[in-house]
Amino acid sequence: DTEVTQTPKHLVMGMTNKKSLKCEQHMGHRAMYWYKQKAKKPPELMFVYSYEKLSINESVPSRFSPECPNSSLLNLHLHALQPEDSALYLCASSQDEQGSNYGYTFGSGTRLTVV
Amino acid sequence: GQNIDQPTEMTATEGAIVQINCTYQTSGFNGLFWYQQHAGEAPTFLSYNVLDGLEEKGRFSSFLSRSKGYSYLLLKELQMKDSASYLCAVRDWDNYGQNFVFGPGTRLSVLP
Numbered sequence: 001d002t003e004v005t006q007t008p009k010h011l012v013m014g015m016t017n018k019k020s021l022k023c024e025q026h027m028g029h030r031a032m033y034w035y036k037q038k039a040k041k042p043p044e045l046m047f048v049y050s051y052e053k054l055s056i057n058e059s060v061p062s063r064f065s066p067e068c069p070n071s072s073l074l075n076l077h078l079h080a081l082q083p084e085d086s087a088l089y090l091c092a093s094s095q096d097e098q099g100s101n102y103g104y105t106f107g108s109g110t111r112l113t114v115v
Numbered sequence: 116g117q118n119i120d121q122p123t124e125m126t127a128t129e130g131a132i133v134q135i136n137c138t139y140q141t142s143g144f145n146g147l148f149w150y151q152q153h154a155g156e157a158p159t160f161l162s163y164n165v166l167d168g169l170e171e172k173g174r175f176s177s178f179l180s181r182s183k184g185y186s187y188l189l190l191k192e193l194q195m196k197d198s199a200s201y202l203c204a205v206r207d208w209d210n211y212g213q214n215f216v217f218g219p220g221t222r223l224s225v226l227p
Contacts, residue, residue, distance in 0.1 A: 004157075040220075040222070041219070041220075042202055042217035042218060042219055042220050043158065043202075043217050044217075045215070045216070088155070090157060090158075103146075103148040103150070103160055103163060103204065103206070103215070104160075104215065105160070106157035106158050106159070107157055108156060108157045109155075109156070109157055111155070
């Protein structure tokens with residue numbers, strides 16, 4: 001299995017809703033990442049988990065809450081989002097935080113719309 | 116941190132060759148990656164350079180000059196399906212650990 005799987009693929013939520021994005025990989029990678037990508041912009045790093053511990057939080061608002069239940073799973077809990085949070089949310093993984101010759105493997109993303 | 120620059124848009128003709136440039140400024144350089152991203156899809160890995168020189172992989176080649184802070188991605192025998200954004204990403208180390216940052220991306224349009 002050489003994939004990163006993200007669910008759901010599309011999500012529409014109200015500003016008072018609570019939802020979660022899920023990411024799963026079975027490549028034995030020990031580092032996992034959340035990126036946010038707006039249209040026609042490059043992905044921007046949000047969080048890094050290394051060996052199931054949060055190692056980087058790029059000053060992301062608390063309405064985004066990551067969770068790493070085990071080495072294969074990464075969640076992003078969403079609460080009280082704003083319309084400007086609408087974006088493509090990408091999950092990625094790598095062998096470890098030092099990376100490898102292949103950089104990161106990305107999931108296909110969750111297209112989030114906040115109404 | 117890094118400062119990465121790429122042309123915003125490029126246009127080329129089917130069957131032609133196109134070169135997409137990437138310049139960067141960073142300390143603790145530890146590799147440069149090229150990714151392809153079709154609209155609404157995830158970035159997919161194309162190439163990796165950490166030493167100076169040319170890496171060839173089928174129709175795609177990537178070049179790196181560390182002293183100049185410069186890389187390019189060369190696409191040969193262009194096909195319509197090559198229309199996509201091409202992202203240069205730099206990995207480096209600083210006092211806080213590893214960084215992996217994408218450049219702004221180059222949107223390539225391949226015309227018949």
